[in-house]
Amino acid sequence: MKFLKNFGLIxxxxxxxxxxxxMPWQGALAAAVLLAAWMFLFRSGMQTRSVxxxxxxxxxxxLGSSAVIVVGIAGxxxxxxxxxxxxxxxxxxxxxxxSLDTAIVMRGASANEVxxxxxxxxxxxxxxxxxxxxxxxxxxxxSAETVVAANLPIKGGNADESGSAQVRxxxxxxxxxxxxxxxxxxxxxxxxLREIVVGKGAVRQFEGLKVGATLKLGNxxxxxxxxxxxxxxxxxxLWADANVVNDAYKRGSGRNxxxxxxxxxxxxxxxxxxxxxNPQLKVKASTTLDFFAKQSEQMTKVLRIIGIVVGSIMAVGxxxxxxxxxxxxxxxxxxxxxxxxxxGFRGLPVVIAVMLETTLLxxxxxxxxxxxxxxxxxxxxxxxxxxxxxxxxxxxxAVSPQLLWEGIKWALAIGFVGGxxxxxxxxxxxxxxxxxxx
Amino acid sequence: MKYLHLIWAxxxxxxxxxxxxxxxxxxxFLLFGLLDAVRVGFDQAGxxxxxxxxLQTGSKxxxxxxxxxxxQGRIGQxxxxxxxxxxxxxxxxxxxxxxxxxxxxxxxxxxDVYPEMEVSAEHRRAFAETKNGALVGEGLAxxxxxxxxxxxxxxxxIFPDRNGSQNWPxxxxxxxxxxxxxxGAWYDQMFLLNWKYFDDTTPWNQGQVGWYVTRVKDVNQxxxxxxxxDEISANSDHETRxxxxxxxxxxxxxxxxxxxLIVTSIMGAVFFTLLLLAGNTMMQxxxxxxxxxxxxxxxxFSGESVLSMVLAESVLLLxxxxxxxxxxxSVIGPAVSAGSGGALNxxxxxxxxxxxxxxxxxxxxxxxxxxxxxxAMRVNITDALAGRA
Numbered sequence: 139m140k141f142l143k144n145f146g147l148i149x150x151x152x153x154x155x156x157x158x159x160x161m162p163w164q165g166a167l168a169a170a171v172l173l174a175a176w177m178f179l180f181r182s183g184m185q186t187r188s189v190x191x192x193x194x195x196x197x198x199x200x201l202g203s204s205a206v207i208v209v210g211i212a213g214x215x216x217x218x219x220x221x222x223x224x225x226x227x228x229x230x231x232x233x234x235x236x237s238l239d240t241a242i243v244m245r246g247a248s249a250n251e252v253x254x255x256x257x258x259x260x261x262x263x264x265x266x267x268x269x270x271x272x273x274x275x276x277x278x279x280x281s282a283e284t285v286v287a288a289n290l291p292i293k294g295g296n297a298d299e300s301g302s303a304q305v306r307x308x309x310x311x312x313x314x315x316x317x318x319x320x321x322x323x324x325x326x327x328x329x330x331l332r333e334i335v336v337g338k339g340a341v342r343q344f345e346g347l348k349v350g351a352t353l354k355l356g357n358x359x360x361x362x363x364x365x366x367x368x369x370x371x372x373x374x375x376l377w378a379d380a381n382v383v384n385d386a387y388k389r390g391s392g393r394n395x396x397x398x399x400x401x402x403x404x405x406x407x408x409x410x411x412x413x414x415x416n417p418q419l420k421v422k423a424s425t426t427l428d429f430f431a432k433q434s435e436q437m438t439k440v441l442r443i444i445g446i447v448v449g450s451i452m453a454v455g456x457x458x459x460x461x462x463x464x465x466x467x468x469x470x471x472x473x474x475x476x477x478x479x480x481x482g483f484r485g486l487p488v489v490i491a492v493m494l495e496t497t498l499l500x501x502x503x504x505x506x507x508x509x510x511x512x513x514x515x516x517x518x519x520x521x522x523x524x525x526x527x528x529x530x531x532x533x534x535x536a537v538s539p540q541l542l543w544e545g546i547k548w549a550l551a552i553g554f555v556g557g558x559x560x561x562x563x564x565x566x567x568x569x570x571x572x573x574x575x576x
Numbered sequence: 577m578k579y580l581h582l583i584w585a586x587x588x589x590x591x592x593x594x595x596x597x598x599x600x601x602x603x604x605f606l607l608f609g610l611l612d613a614v615r616v617g618f619d620q621a622g623x624x625x626x627x628x629x630x631l632q633t634g635s636k637x638x639x640x641x642x643x644x645x646x647x648q649g650r651i652g653q654x655x656x657x658x659x660x661x662x663x664x665x666x667x668x669x670x671x672x673x674x675x676x677x678x679x680x681x682x683x684x685x686x687x688d689v690y691p692e693m694e695v696s697a698e699h700r701r702a703f704a705e706t707k708n709g710a711l712v713g714e715g716l717a718x719x720x721x722x723x724x725x726x727x728x729x730x731x732x733x734i735f736p737d738r739n740g741s742q743n744w745p746x747x748x749x750x751x752x753x754x755x756x757x758x759x760g761a762w763y764d765q766m767f768l769l770n771w772k773y774f775d776d777t778t779p780w781n782q783g784q785v786g787w788y789v790t791r792v793k794d795v796n797q798x799x800x801x802x803x804x805x806d807e808i809s810a811n812s813d814h815e816t817r818x819x820x821x822x823x824x825x826x827x828x829x830x831x832x833x834x835x836x837l838i839v840t841s842i843m844g845a846v847f848f849t850l851l852l853l854a855g856n857t858m859m860q861x862x863x864x865x866x867x868x869x870x871x872x873x874x875x876x877f878s879g880e881s882v883l884s885m886v887l888a889e890s891v892l893l894l895x896x897x898x899x900x901x902x903x904x905x906s907v908i909g910p911a912v913s914a915g916s917g918g919a920l921n922x923x924x925x926x927x928x929x930x931x932x933x934x935x936x937x938x939x940x941x942x943x944x945x946x947x948x949x950x951x952a953m954r955v956n957i958t959d960a961l962a963g964r965a
Contacts, residue, residue, distance in 0.1 A: 202856050202859060203856050203860070205852060205856075206852055206853050206856045209848070209849050209852050210600075210849045210852070210853060212849075213845045213846065213848065213849040216845055217841075217842050217845050217846070220841075221842075248733060248734075249669070249673045249674075249676075249733045250733075252640060252734075253667055253733045253734035286638065286640065287638035287639060287640045287641075288637060288638050289636065289637060289638050289639070289817070299827060299830075300817075300827070301827075301830075301831050302638060302639060302831065355637070356637060357637065357813050357815070387641075420740065436674075448607065448611075448842060451603055451606060451607045451610075452603070452607065452846060454599070454603045455599070455600040455601075455603035455604055455607075455846075455849070455850070455853075456600075456849070458596045458597075458599040458600045458603070459596075459597075459600045459849070459853045461596050462593055462596040462597060462600070462853075462856075462857065463856070465592065465593070465596070466593070466860060521831075522831070522832055522833050523828075523831045523832045528638070528639070528640055530831055
């Protein structure tokens, strides 16, 4: 009998948790409203309210042990949200780099820009493909680009320590195909000269990137003439004239990739089909949104898995902490609960009341943890060697409302598990023994 | 020591509570064991005895820049150099571009510089004699179900052959066995092809080299050799940057992520909550035993011995939890690595992690027990026995 009861309890727990994981916030809100309505409209609900009120009003007397639940859950939520914010920030940065109405063309089977190559002739053919937007002068808006890497000294590192930065040789149209990118200091480079503009993110990561400074790239001195910002992955790069970059890196007339502005988002189909059916070309086109989403996919997944694994292990610890506290709380109130039962309170209100108390503590913990994560880590600067690129990508951690909600959901789930067993124990204690023993 | 049974009895006075607290402590130390193993793994990369003898030379400009072939001979003439091997990044993928494989086109003497990669004499001969032969790590072979003698098509994500096709046929002629799994787990995932075949097949390389690996005769000479190598091409258009393998690895790892910072922050949060939790348990334990402590004191136990008994109890609690947690980490880490087929490498918590972990458990035990212990020491016998405390 006892075995059956425990089994049923665990089954219920699993079902509720599964439903909870799948539930959108609207569902949670509806559940909360229903619970409140029940508590105010029904007799058993009102009983719950009064039992819960006693428990909650005595919380201050059990400050130490209540803090175990709050701080334990705050820790889980804080770490979880911070780790997920890393994944989110990374994905957002790459997602922002792409759009639906620009396309990137690379040689077929290339996983990334560096390993792709396009010849002069390829680029002429791509320019003529249908769907490419044209500027006022009737020229196709296309930027054929060279991607190389440069070792630069890292900010805050030893004199000898260097990191890799992605250098992009661009055509005149580069700013037109990437409307996000704007010069925020200085000016843009003059075609044909060894002048370079550096992204805001690169300035943050590497030593000595200032307007007017000289930089050694491809064994030649370059002058930094401007800083640009784009709010996406591009601003971790250094941009210069493609012809000059090709010269410095002995690349001939070939390029790595071409980014084109499309007439509209729907034009991608005609554009990529035309390229694929062109027997002179061996290239593949995709929207930049697709391209960057694919680049971020793997890394985001790994980061999310790390966050969830670490969060889960911590959550187990927090659940047991909560169980401990709530068992103690229920034991301390055994006589009071038994008295209530003796004067006619049913089991269910007692169960719900204990659960409400735990949930409340869990909610506070979740809010504190999420709040700290938001305060400390929202916008926190991080960098990594991005997949598919040859330079460090700098990005900001992003604590989005969805992540905070996810954190609160975890907190409530931990509270639920930690409260259920003590609550059931409280309600199922035989009244007579409880009154005698406590 | 003679009070051990007393301490033990006190610890398990309330089995339920102690068990629940222990589980929390165990999870905290499990997490510590796993994360610290990852951190140590990153830290130790390239720091093996063999690794210390190797220098890596790449272009100073960037890691995608190639170097001239002629350097091999010139590096070889430097005093103190045992072998000079070279390699190029091949960028191979199997079946689909996402299935990236660590694939290098290597010089014939490459295996001489990497004694960690054990290849039988017969397989080595086959590799030298088969133009499109490939040596693969045992782990990689297992992952894709390859056997010696198989023909495998590889896709290079970078290099086309002379017809512009990026599909390269290979014949697997041998396996790479890695005896020391700890420092060389990634050699197990290696795919090596003949540099000559690579250079002949693709029109893009034209006799250039991605990087050189130099093995020195004496580790203490490494610094001098390193500088001598870079001097060869100083002020040329192909300046080099030579680093010890450990330095090269650590600077690379640092570019990927600041693992130290991440691990420290997570563990900070975990241990903070742990302190609170265990502290609360100990507080409760002492509070409800006030009467018993008074009895002990009446029997003649001094305040100090009561203090040390409570301290011992909390240290014991943390030590048991810590040891079980670390033990679990030592079991789970390798199990996950094995389950992921080498894609994920979580080494077992090493001696260093164990030492740190046990040290932390001791420290936390003392910290957590301090307040309750002092309270126990100050218990007033008459008040406590009269039920006034």
